[in-house]
Amino acid sequence: MAGHALLLLVFFSARCAAPATLVQNAPCRATWGADLVFNSLTFAAFFAIILLLHSLPLPWKARKVNLLLASYVFYAAWNPPFVVLLWISTIVDWYAAQGLVHAQRQAARRAWMLLSVVANLGMLGYFKYGGFLLGNFTALMAALGLHYEAPALDIVLPVGISFYTFATMSYTLDIYLRRAEPARNFLDYALFVTFFPHLVAGPIMRPTELVPQFEQPRRATANQIGFGLALMTLGLFDKVVLADAYLAPVADRVYGGGAPPGLLDAWMGTLAFSGQIFCDFAGYSTTAIGAALCLGFAMPDNFRFPYAAVGFSDFWRRWHITLSAWLRDYVYIPLGGNRHGPARTTFALMGTMLLGGLWHGANWTFVVWGALHGTYLCVERVLRAGLRARFAAYRPGPLAVLGLGVLTYLLINLTWVFFRARDFTKAWTVLRGMLGANGGAEPLLDTFQLLSAGLIVAAILGVHILMRRRTLESVVAAVPAWLVAPVWALLAFAIVISQGAGNAFIYFQF
């Protein structure tokens, strides 16, 4: 029943599904057809079959094997040969962890840990940054007056490689840091790496979050399946209706063409992108969490209403939480964190955020995006320390909090310019527009686009402010049941009649 309902609700993708409409940066990146995106009819059919198989009265091990095989099918549905990369990452980290456990000397432990890091980052480096590095090397040679003709690389970026390499690395790193024990068997470990709801775009799971859930038999209750499907509907509404149907065309119009935008268009295009990237990625995470819940598994929150953040450290506790926490635990803290004085903290913060920027894509615009966030965090840190020293008893009132929240949101929007723009030329053009410096610019967005994007962005901000300290579950629990069903039906109906084209989620390219 549930699967059939989903089939009806999520029918919209079969046609076209070209990811290009959402391609942001990395213009030279070779792409492939979409994988088994959640907003696809193929996924609806796949998920119905998985739900059915998982509910059969089979031994727990058999059901886990089913999930593992299904997860490989899920990945292979994009480009079958690339499953090999997934296997390599899985096997290398399994044996590295075994080596870590049995190693007696610290040097040997370090060697096993480095094997995992080098293998994973090596794969990531080749597939994600190969072309970028070669291009920069060629440019450097040219700057030095040396002629070097780089071979033409047409490297296909394996979907989700940034996510699953980080997940597998956290397995060996947690064991190396003595935070976790290795999985008791290979099946549980392989399923942790490959479990399809989080495989290609997160949330980035830690082994301690998921492996224990595979150790005991689990079967979703009717309530878990129902609420899981409700979460999937909400996530798909965010993606298909808000992000793809209304916000993406506005951002694409401003960032996609060659015409310089005026003040209103530049701001609206950027604000629309701020809404699009949130609805796209948070929509994916919500759908993934719902899919896992339908199977009886818990996945962590990846977003906590981030546009209600007051300050940038607050923002990073709300935006892409599993990535920011990963970078904090495995990059920022090992770089020194905040334990070695202000200079080292600044170095660690900037290094972490620059890497975080580069993680998103092989393009200098992403590095600038990371650098801006790093700078914001450093400046905030200095200001806060100064305020604390001078006005220890000061607590901002509601208006001051609102003002700081608005300032945070505006400064985050400036960073989105570099995230969305294809290159620096475009980024400067849009920034000039946002400063009103593109005199005589022709209007780009029509009345409907301005109104729809403005209303949706305002609604997103309003919801984030209202939900700032709350969870979706606590709000839903307080809503009367007679209201839940019609709202759920309307969301599903909106998804169906929006006729999404199965566009890939933005974060698939990262």
Place this chain on the structure above:
Amino acid sequence: MPSSTSSFERLTAADRPGIAQPVPERPVPAKSWAGLLLLAAAGAALLVGLWEKHWRDYGTEPSYVNSKGLWAIQRRRIDAGEGDATVLLGASRVLFDVDLDTWERLSGRRPIQLALEGTSPMAFLEDLADDPKFTGRVLVGVAPDVFFSGFMYNGKALDYFRRESPSQRAGQWLSMHVLEPDLTFLDSDFALATVLHRQAWPLRPGMTANTRVRKLSIHAADRNTHMWRKVETDPDYQHMAQQIWIEDSDPPDAKARAEMDATAQKQVDRAIAAVAKLRARHVPVVFVRLPSGGQYLPIENRDFPRAATWDVLLARTGAPGIHFEDTPELQGYWLPEWSHLATRERPRFTEALYGIIARNGWLAPPH
């Protein structure tokens, strides 16, 4: 200033630095979710049914979605043993005007329909020229404002075909077998955002009206296409469809004129190279200028004068061509919105077109 970690209702990894993260909390709000699911599914099904009825009342009828996936199915036929087939390239006029049933009856084989609406056929001609598996025959429709401008409304079809994932192929199959035969609102023209966008919103100062082309066609599974009945029978809809073609049709200024001429020459150059490659493999190519009329034809002739485009194309490629204005058998058909033939005209027109080609041996099997 920022919220403290304890201010959140539920902690996450963001609140637990430097430790092993525990199994996440995933509470389910206390409600009867199975019952709510049934109610929501019933409500959604009811709303979808009402939406479908609304569009059926408007005049929709079952049609396959003319998607890249549908196009890719036809393109794959060349790789799957039909490399010697007749391939139809061009823009929407080839789709609307050439009836595959009639062509099959006359030739004994069903052609492969690869024309794409609003899209120059040049990239697809080049693709066939570079594909050694293709040894058949090519009819290339020339809609001047698409062909000579190189306009690519649907230009990603070829890339889609080359990189189509197993997931996309499965989704295409499911959609064609489960949804498209029954749900007539499955057309981008009836998507909610499109419907809302085309309402009469006030025009922003400095902008001109730019109406999107509306639904005009009905497609079979093999892309045999004909005009949607509403275009032929609803005078208001027909008038609107006509006006879209001539909207914003002021003559180009000198700079734009020079750019258009240069672009047209580039398209001709591409055609020369592709035709030469095909000829080297003994693949015959024929160009066809299909009919247009009403107020649209003079605009086409003004913007893309025959002497500077069509005539040059034939002269420089050395390929044969059929221009409807030179051929009485291809004149006098009903073009309800000035650009495409009415459904009832297709068999007679196709018979006439095929007859001309066959008489001249322009698509004769290669020696």
